Amino acid sequence: MEIDNLALNLDKIKKDYPDNPLEFFKGKRLCLFKACLEKYFPGVRFGMENLLEALGLDVSVCENQSCCSGTFFQRNLITRAQFAAINERNLNEINRQADILLVSCNGCYNSLLRGRDFLKTPEVKRKTQKILDGVKEEMGSEKYPGQYKILENPNLRIVHDLDFIYLIRKEVLNTLKYDLKGLKIAIHYGCHYLNLERDKDMDTYLRDSFKLEELVRLFGGVPVDYSEREACCGWGASQIVIHPEDALQITYNKLKSAENVDACFLLMPCPTCLYTLSKPEFREKMYEIFDEKLEIATIHLNELIAILRGCEEDRCVTLKRTTPRIHFIYETITQE
C-alpha cells in the first residue's frame, strides 16, 4: 500500500480548469479543519465559512476531529506512531464526510501532512497500526468498516486556506465589497508554510512565498518588503513558553522591522503566528524588555477577507483580541 501525503494537487486543478478553478470545487464536500487557536480568533473560521457559502460551496466541520497533536509531538510528549495514529483517526473521520479539507493554521497543516509522511517509514507504519488495533480492542468494535485502519487510497485531499484562496483569487475578488485602499501591508507567511518539504523545489518555493503579496495587490493594497519578512514569529514550537525572553527577541525583531517600513498591518495565514504576534501580554512583556511599545496591528488572511466582504466587525475580528489599531483598519477599509 502506497502512502499518499494527501496534499491537493493544485497544478492539476489549474491545468484542468484554467479559466475558473472554482469549478473543480463545485459539488464537492468541503470541510474546515478546527484549529485550536481559532478559539481566540473565531473570525478566521467565520471568514472562510462565509466566503465558501457566498461562492455556493458545500462546507462543514467535523464534530469528531481532535487537536492535530503537533504541539505534543514537537515537545516529545508523544511518539511518531502515536502522533500518526491520532492523525489517522482524524483523517478517517473527516474522510467520511468530506472530499476536501481546508486548513487555516500552518501548524495543523504541517501536522496533517507530516503524520502521513511518517507512515512511509515501515516501522512507524507497523507501530501505528498496532496502536490503532489496540484502540479497536479497547472500544470493543468498529462503528464503520476501517475505523481503526490506516487510510488506504482515501478520497480526501488537504489544502491550506492560503493556497485555496490564491487558486480561486479572481472569484474571491468578485465577492469583495471593499478594497485595501492602497494601504501598506507587511506579509508574514510562517515557518510551517514556507519550509514544508514541498518547497524544497525552488520554483514551488518562489511561487508560494509571494502568494500573499499577489493577493494584497489584487485586493488594492501595497505589499511592503521588510528585513524580517521570512523570520519566525517567535512561537518556535513553544519556545515562547519555554524560553520566553529569547523567543520574544525574535517576535520583537519581526514587529519592529515591519513598523520601520510604515506598514499599516501585518498579514498572515496562520492563527498560531497571529497569537504570537498579537497577544497583548507578549506586547507588554516586549515593552518591559526592550523599552519600546510596538503598535503594529496583525490580521489573518481569512479575517481580512471577511472585512473586505463587508461582514460585521464583530464577526471578522474577535473582540477578545485587543490588537492595537485593528479597529482603525476596519474603519479605514469599510468607509464608503
Added chain:
Amino acid sequence: MDKSTAKKIAEDEEWSYDFLEELTEDVHENRNIIQCISCGKCVGECPASKISNFNIRKVIQKVLKGDRSVLKDSDIWYCFLCERCKRVCPKEGINIPLLIINLRNESFKKGYGPKYNDLTKYVEMSERFLTNGTVLDDPLDGVLSEDRVRELDKICDFARIKYVFKASGKKLPETKAKHKKTSKKEE
C-alpha cells in the same frame, strides 16, 4: 602521502558512529546526517542561533564523533523546529528537525531533559487534550465526544504526555466514558 591527505585521514579517525547507530535505532532516517558536508547553511538561516548558543552544525559534528555530551546540552532545547534548515540543506534526505526530536527523546530517556516542573504549561495542555481533545479550555466547538476522548487516552498509553501528569502530582484524567465502561464492568 601528502600532508593534506594525512590530515584528512587523521580527522576521519575522529568519527565514531556507534552513538549515531544507537541514536537512530528507531529513527532510521536520521542515519542520513552522515551525508552532512558541514556547509553551515543551516546555522546561517537558524532563528535559534540568532538568540542562543544553539548551533546545529556543532550538534551534528558531536553526534558523528560519538560525543554523547550533546544529550546534556541545554542548546538542543532551543531549536524552533521551524524546518528552515531542512529546506536550505543542500543534501537530500537530511532532516535536522527530526534529528533534534530524536536527540531530545534520548535526552529525556536519560533524565537530562527539562524537568517536568519546567513543563507546567504542558501539564495543563496535556490535561485538556486528554479530557476534551483540544489544547485550550472552552474550545470554540465544544468538547470532543466521550468515545473519541477514550480513543485519545488509549493512543497515548505509555506516552510521556501521561508521565507529565504523574510527575506533576496530578491524577491522570479519567474520562466520563471510562467511568461508564467501569460501571458496565461492575454491573
